[in-house]
Amino acid sequence: MTERPLRADAQRNRAKVLAAATAAFALEGIAVPLDEIARRAGVGAGTVYRHFPTKEALFEAVMLDRVTRLAGHAKTLATAEDPGAAFFDFLRLMIVGAASSKDLVDALLGADLANAGRILAAKQQLQEAGGELLGRAQRAGAVRGDLGVSELMTLLSGTVMALQQQPGDAHLTDVVFAVLRDGLRRQPAG
Amino acid sequence: MTERPLRADAQRNRAKVLAAATAAFALEGIAVPLDEIARRAGVGAGTVYRHFPTKEALFEAVMLDRVTRLAGHAKTLATAEDPGAAFFDFLRLMIVGAASSKDLVDALLGADLANAGRILAAKQQLQEAGGELLGRAQRAGAVRGDLGVSELMTLLSGTVMALQQQPGDAHLTDVVFAVLRDGLRRQPAG
DNA sequence: AACGATACGGAACGCGCGCCCCGGTTGTCA
């Protein structure tokens, strides 16, 4: 039952694979060939498979870290004083954090992928944190009341996907964010 | 130089292929295997290739029709009396017209596909019509002034992609559209 | 230093899919 420690070179290689995979997935999404990841890590394909039973498992490992980190950020924001500002900070965080990462969209939306085991849990954690922020902002009157977390996430995903078409276009990011922000604010009656 | 007319069965088969391809592409995007299209059309794969030199050419033919149709609708709207209403009608048209079609997103955004020959032309036609509607609405004070056609199209693509995740969810569509609409309206100063 | 256990690399396999080919069939025109 107890795991013996990995050999030193095995640990090094595992880290190299994770680093290469993180970079490659962010840049090209899950579509990047595994051989390419191995090449960039300076390892053979077999080595990757000794550490991760499947390409999907490697992707899961990378995404778990990413999503958990995002959820942590969101939880921190949930303790801020101004609920409205905190919510919109969260929005920006999600948008800029994902706009240059093809992988997050694959992870959160890919029909098969998104509902697989550990990713689903992290996803729900993120939704929970987002829901908390949304609820506070709504109760404070800063955000329109007619939408829930899932609608918010859908909106966010779309925005992120759209921005990935012209990655690095800061002006585009600003405009898109502004429209989303203004659309989410509490609307005048009628 | 002059094209001889197709044989009767060839015409029938061509039509069957186009119909099957239109349905299949709309449902699954360009990822649908060509064999599957042939099967649904009740023909062999070879027949498809006799009418369209390449899978991409078939996709182009289908999309050309779709996009041209959309652009036509947009042009019609551009002659309406109320520029604001016309613009938001256009928005809804694009959203509901594409929300259940995986293919349009592939066609308008797929890096390689979108800039290939005839699709590009149709795309520009659509952008032109959209730009006309946007400009009128902005001059009439119905839409915020700080965005151009390309930003609008980006926004639209994102919205559509997001909605494709839960196809047929009318409530989600309504909420997302409402947020987009309110975000695009002329904003109060400051 | 030497030996067993552990890990490595990359060639090889299976599969899905775009595309081609060719023996057989069907439409057209005299």
Add this chain to the structure above:
DNA sequence: TGACAACCGGGGCGCGCGTTCCGTATCGTT
């Protein structure tokens, strides 16, 4: 209705990619 051209079907090829296998190299320990 016969004969030729046009067209059809689906098996097969090549390629990319996920995954496996095994001979070789490296690590840890005595």
